[in-house]
Amino acid sequence: MTPEKFTEAAEQFLARRVPGTKAYxxxxxxxxxxxxxxxxxxxxxxxxxxxxxAGWKCLLPLAEDKLIIAPIFSETMQKGDQCWLMKDNTKVRIEPEIAFVLSKDLPARDEEYSEAEIDQAIGSCHMALELIQSRFADDSDAVFPERLADCLVNQGLYIGPEIDKTTAFSASKFHIFISQTEQSGELSEQKFDGVHPNPLPQLPVYWAINFMTKRGTTFKQGEALTTGSFAGVVELNFDKKTYIEYAGIGKFDVIFKELV
Structure with missing residues (x-):
């Protein structure tokens, strides 16, 4: 591909970031x-x-030809009592994760950063929800590099409450409870035995920072790195108060609003 083709592909992927997209x-x-x-x-x-x-999604590589790394943009980062996102097959689709927020820049360089240097640069840890939008049709034959170029179904990131850093760094497993208030006033609840896809949730941060800084990317103060779902994709409804708890770690509530 030529530089002009990279730009044209990027323009087409950006044009798909609208409600209702299911492209080939x-x-x-x-x-x-x-x-x-x-x-x-x-x-x-x-x-x-x-x-x-304003952030990155990352995971330890699944294979040499399956890297998980993609930018998350400032206009799609949210916090607070409401979260706006595009529906995907009529539903809210989220992934419960932990985000690591940098308190200092980590400039691009050839030399690897040590885990201790990266730990020192992580200023806070948060409950987080990756906001999911699958922009390819279910029967699309798109190969992995094409999905990677499109930022791997990410449409944004919701940053929840801060959690203890030591707790976050050891949070490989915990129970997750997600419930929504129905019109009747009753709660509908989903329960998950949360397991991080890597041994520890901070490990993808180490990999991503060293992989990208060697490629010329500077990670900046305030950027959030989110590192994989503890429960896969969770489907929920719009306009209902949603309660999310990571057992023993933290909890919050939010209302999902449809972005049209």
Whole structure:
């Protein structure tokens, strides 16, 4: 792919970030087929957006050709008693996660950052919800690099209450309770045996920072890194008070509002 093709692919992916999108694979001339091409398209998306990178989603690589890293943009980062997002197949779709927020810059460099240096740069840890929007049709034949270029179903991030840093760093397993108030006043509850996909939730932060800083990316103070769902994708309803608890860690409530 040429630089012009990276830009054109990025423009098409950005045009899909609207309600109701269920698209098919890009034209063959625009389709990223390698990890390097996917990351190049992501960089073009960063350049084309009117806002700035405010966070990253990451996970330890699933395989050499399946890296999990994607920017999250400032206009899609939220907190507070309401969370606005686009519906996906009529539902709110979220992933319960832990986010690590930087209190200092970590500039791009060739030398790896030590875990201790990164730990020192993490200023706070938070309950977080990755906001999910699958922009490819269910029967799309899009290959992994194309999905990576499109930022891996991310549509934003909700930052919840701060949690104890030591607790966050050891939170590999915990029970999750998510309930919504029905019109009758009763609660409908979903329960999960929460397990992080990696041994510890901070491990993807170490990998992502060293992978990206060696590629020229500077991580900035205030950016949040979210590192994988403890319960897969959870489907909920709009306009209902939603109670979310990570047992022994923290809890909060929020109302999901549809972004149209």
């Amino acid at each position: 694979s890009l034209a063959d001339t625009l389709k990223p087929l390698t990890i390097e091409e996917a990351l190049a398209v992501q960089q073009e998306i960063i350049k084309l957006r009117p806002d700035v990178v």
